[in-house]
Amino acid sequence: MNFNSQQIIDQMTQSGMIPVFNHQDILVAQKVLDVAYHAGVRVFEFTNREFNAFEVFKELKLYAEKYPDLLLGIGTIFTAEDAQKFHLIGADFIVSPALVPELAQYCQMKGIFWIPGCATVTEVYAAKSLGASLIKAFPGNLLGPAFIKAVLSVIPDVKMMPTGGVEPNHQNLKAWFDAGVSCVGMGSQLFDKKAIENGDFSLLEARIKEILNIIQSF
Template identity: 30%
Template sequence: MSIKRKTLIQLEKNYLFAVIRGKSSQDAFEISKAAYNGGIKNIEVTFTTPGAVKTIEKLVEEFGNTDMVIGAGTVMDDITARIAILAGAKFIVSPNFSPSISEICNRYTIPYLPGCGSVTEIANAMATGVEIAKVFPGGILGAGFIKDVHGPIPHIDLMPSGGVSLENMDTWIANGAWAVGIGSALTKDINSDDYTSVTINAQKFSDRLNEILSKN
């Protein structure tokens, strides 16, 4: 089994993605750790975070032998993708589709999850080997977008990022979401250097997921 396939299996099993946007490298590390402690195991460190590479390296050092899967988000070009991969990122996410990022990810057998907002973008991404497309912006496209795309293209897996809440996560899942990305909902209650609220919010999403799955 390829490295890419093993990673995709683990990402799907973990299901919830924490989209980490920190004020600093250390802030992002603490948010990531708190989210993991709350049960979210897919950690996407965005490159809007100052020192994102350091965050990835530190997470790999501390959690590399656990079921945490560490990746990089907001990757806008192939150079940044390669830097993230060499730092230890196991998957790459971008807000748009980039053929050059897809190529570098294929070279390193790393999953690439590009943001796509239309069937044309999804088809173009698939032509380069993309297996999972990020539905972005999810809050605008809505859960019905997944069901509509799966009509003509049932073999592409789709993951919303943005617009996922405790209240609508069941709707995304019912419409066929491969996984879901959660961002500001995790960090909205942070108070100074206390990251307890991140763990609490992550646990709420984890508990909600288990509740939804138990009914299916």
């Protein structure tokens, strides 16, 4: 299923939380995707961080066809070349840790939904000017909710998503959403490595459900 930009924004806002995950083993990636979906996740970001990320994502995208309402995107993209590679195998959206004009121009030209990483008001404004509909506040743990408030006070129509350091607890999540974020990205704080290594996926599913329930309560 192809999603337009508004549908992607709506899905991300409704979900409230986007898991950010990578693994070298396709079977582990499939299992994590399954439990995330069953817990209520409808937007999932796989990151281009491992040596075989392209191959794993390609298989994961085929596997995810059984979930027609799931958006599966690729993160940690810095170049137009990588964006093209992953878009051709079905990435629903592109996420970058940085604001890269070359990447922005390519995604705009091809009609690909892209999310740039920004850490200053200048970068946020530049990203918005380049056509970004959603901005990744990164690294979130260094910027904090106060950064979101500051950005929205001068650019009120921009949508923000902090990633990096967002904590899986009511107090931290409430601080972000009270500041005005549209959704949050969660990686290492969400995925317990030991639980995954031990195959305790029921624990992971319960954890994701709990976080989604907290977010829905705001």
